[in-house]
Amino acid sequence: MSGNVIKVDARNMACPGPITKVVRAYRKANNGDIIEVLATDPGFKPDIEAWVKRTGCELVELSEEGGVIKAVIKVVK
Amino acid sequence: MAKTLAIVMFSGTADKFIPLGVLTQTAANLGLSVRIFVTGFATPYFTKNKPEPRFPKEFEDFVPKIHEGMERIKAPSWYDMLKDAKEAGDVKIYVCSLMAEIMGIKKEDMDPIVDDVVGATYFMQESGDAEIIFI
Numbered sequence A: 001m002s003g004n005v006i007k008v009d010a011r012n013m014a015c016p017g018p019i020t021k022v023v024r025a026y027r028k029a030n031n032g033d034i035i036e037v038l039a040t041d042p043g044f045k046p047d048i049e050a051w052v053k054r055t056g057c058e059l060v061e062l063s064e065e066g067g068v069i070k071a072v073i074k075v076v077k
Numbered sequence B: 001m002a003k004t005l006a007i008v009m010f011s012g013t014a015d016k017f018i019p020l021g022v023l024t025q026t027a028a029n030l031g032l033s034v035r036i037f038v039t040g041f042a043t044p045y046f047t048k049n050k051p052e053p054r055f056p057k058e059f060e061d062f063v064p065k066i067h068e069g070m071e072r073i074k075a076p077s078w079y080d081m082l083k084d085a086k087e088a089g090d091v092k093i094y095v096c097s098l099m100a101e102i103m104g105i106k107k108e109d110m111d112p113i114v115d116d117v118v119g120a121t122y123f124m125q126e127s128g129d130a131e132i133i134f135i
Helices: A017-028 A044-055 B012-030 B040-046 B057-072 B078-087 B096-104 B120-125
Strands: A006-010 A036-038 A058-065 A067-076 B004-009 B033-038 B091-096 B117-118 B131-134
Touching: A006 A017, A017 A036, A017 A044, A017 B012, A017 B078, A036 A044, A044 A067, A044 B091, B004 B012, B004 B120, B012 B033, B012 B078, B012 B091, B033 B040, B033 B120, B040 B091, B040 B096, B078 B091, B091 B096, B091 B120, B096 B117
Parallel strands: A006 A036, B004 B033, B004 B131, B033 B091, B091 B117
Antiparallel strands: A036 A067, A058 A067
């Protein structure tokens, strides 16, 4: 059984807005779901890495293109 | 990492309300409990007839840039950040009973965001082994 893909658009939001949006998605998500986040906040990369460490979720992808950071997270609950 | 973040909110200036909102929201996001003790000049900003916090005079030069920047990034207000954090996590806001008495503010005058009017003993007890930061 594969999880749902939840898309979170946090572009043009400043700290702590993007992580707040991720947390909201995470709370509703089930184990194995994928959260795909787009963000432009310059602190988002270290923040999402710290958050993943805290929650034990899996960071599948973390990339940046044209000032947009993309994070793909596999929910582990 | 501590399980609780305890904040004494003393300053009533606009520059200090920004970190209050950001730290509270962030702690709630990380699943920490947050206990805020409102006292000193911050007290009137937690009543129903709250004034708009002002920037301190020595930072006057920065104010237009800060306002313009906050507008541009659509930064939420400190109040909305606290409200949001309360909805999302275990966040309690207490107003200092001594300061409320001094300023003649009654329990029914408090903004709905306030959980209770308490003394310092209750706040310290609630904060447990948490680090207490003073803003």
